[in-house]
Amino acid sequence: MTSINSSHSNCTETDFNLLEETDDADNHNSSTTATHLSLQFQLDEQxxxxxxxxxxxTVWPDFSREKLKQWMKDGYLLVDGNKIKPKYRCEGxxxxTLEVELEPQTRSTPEDIPLDVIYEDDDILVINKPVGMVVHPGAGNSSGTLVNALLHYAPKTAELARAGLVHRIDKDTSGLLVVAKTLEAQFSLSRQLARKSVYxxxxLIVYGNMIAGGTVDEPIKRHPVDRIKMTVLPGGRDAVTHxxxxxxxxxxxxxxxxLETGRTHQIRVHFSYIGYGLVGxxxxxxxxxxxxxxxxxLAETLRGFRRQALHAAKLGLIHPRTQEEMLFxxxxxxxxxxxVTVLREENKAY
Structure with a gap:
């Protein structure tokens, strides 16, 4: 296993928010660059x-259904070598076969924003995201995001869905994110996330005296009243936090x-649910x-800590091309x- 550390780590232990995780099968036979896409997939009875x-x-979840339908109509996506209408029913x-020149997948503007790059090769980037940086452009955040920075740093990511991102963390959560630089890498990383094999x-720092470790296995969905929040509710998506x-x-x-799963606000929701809310x-x-x-x-430190005390400290994955186990x-x-320093000095345990 390759282990890569950013310098000056404050962590002394070495123990152990994806875009929504999607599943796809293993029988891809593909050869891609970030510009020309050549994919094949053999359907079966499922x-x-x-x-x-x-x-x-379902096979290629990194492209929208509308985009795939358009490629069918244009003759870029063939079925047994033939042009077929999108409403055709599969026989299993x-x-x-998909052969197409990729067009830009995002309208976001490249911006020269410094990035803390932990690791980079021809296939992936691993970024240490700072507190305060939004991952994706959205309402009120059309610029200054990680996507804007990626489009400047690695322009070919414009040809990938979500600029190569396969998971995300909240604006005020710091830490590690992996970014794909090719479509093949993006497919591979998406599969790993779907199989829950990404480490x-x-x-985090929580209020209260937690006695021992454990697992929270509770479904999460959008809060029915406060739409900013997520909450634990029956009928939500499976969510597991060890x-x-x-x-x-x-x-x-x-x-x-x-994290075993990657739901929106998962850690914050689960720890609040068990009575140990995050500081800040x-x-x-x-x-x-x-x-x-x-x-x-201590009082001034707590009042001045205006974001959730949460940091994505470690990220383990299988390299999409070399199949090497990597830990960042x-x-x-x-x-x-x-x-942590103030708590150690001003709030020592008895």
């Missing part, structure tokens, strides 16, 4: 009766959490909690390191 555009969208043995470990205690303070606990979380904690008798230094680590950002 696709019997599906519309061919639906089957293609067809071979899909994602977060460091965690262990790393350091206890008098009124707080430092925890490491390993502006969405799932109603207020800053300063313990009775806290020193002025990123140090705590300055604010997180300061918080």
């Amino acid at each position: 696709y019997l009766g599906l519309r061919i555009d639906q089957a293609a969208a 043995h067809e071979r899909l 994602r470990v977060y460091d 965690y262990n205690v790393k350091e206890r303070f008098q009124n707080f606990t430092r925890v490491q959490a390993q 979380d502006p969405v799932y904690m109603s207020r800053v909690r300063v313990p009775a008798g806290a020193s002025e230094r 680590e990123a140090p705590w950002p300055e604010d997180f390191n300061t918080l």
Whole structure:
């Protein structure tokens, strides 16, 4: 296994938000660059009766169904070598062939924004995202995002869905993200995420005295009233978080959490659900909690920590081309390191 550490790590232990995870099969036979796309896929009985555009969208989830339908109509996506209408029903043995020159998949503008690149080769980039950087452009965030920065740093990512991103973390969560530089790499990483084989470990600070580690296995869905929030509710998407205690303070606990799934706000929702909200979380904690008798230094540190105390510290994956096991680590950002230092000095456990 290759292990890559960013310099000056503050982490002393080595224990252990994807775009929504999608599944696809193993029988791809493809040869791609970021510009010309050449893909083949052999359907089997599991696709019997599906519309061919639906089957293609299942096989190649990094492209929209509308895009695939258009490629069928234009003759770029063939079925057994023939041009076929999108409403054609699969018989379960067809071979899909896609030959197309990729057009830009994003309208976002490249911006010269510095990136903390932990690792890079011809296939992938691993980025240590800073606090405050939005991953994807959206309402109110059309510029200054990680996508804008990627389009400048690696222009070929414009030809990939979501500029090569296969997972994401919240604006005010720091830490590691992997980015694909080719479509083949993007397919491979998406498959790994779908199979829950990507190793994602977060460091966090919670309110309260957590006694031992465990697992939270509770479904998550959009809050029915407060649409900013996610919540644990029956009928939500499966969500599993494993965690262990790393350091206890008098009124707080430092925890490491390993994601088995990658739902929106998963760690924040799960820890709030079990009664251990994250320090600084502006969405799932109603207020800053300063313990009775806290020193002025601790009180000021807690009040000044205005984002969830959450850092994506470790990322493990299989390299899409070489099949090598790789593990990346990123140090705590300055604010997180300061918080831990103050807790160690001002809120020591009994």
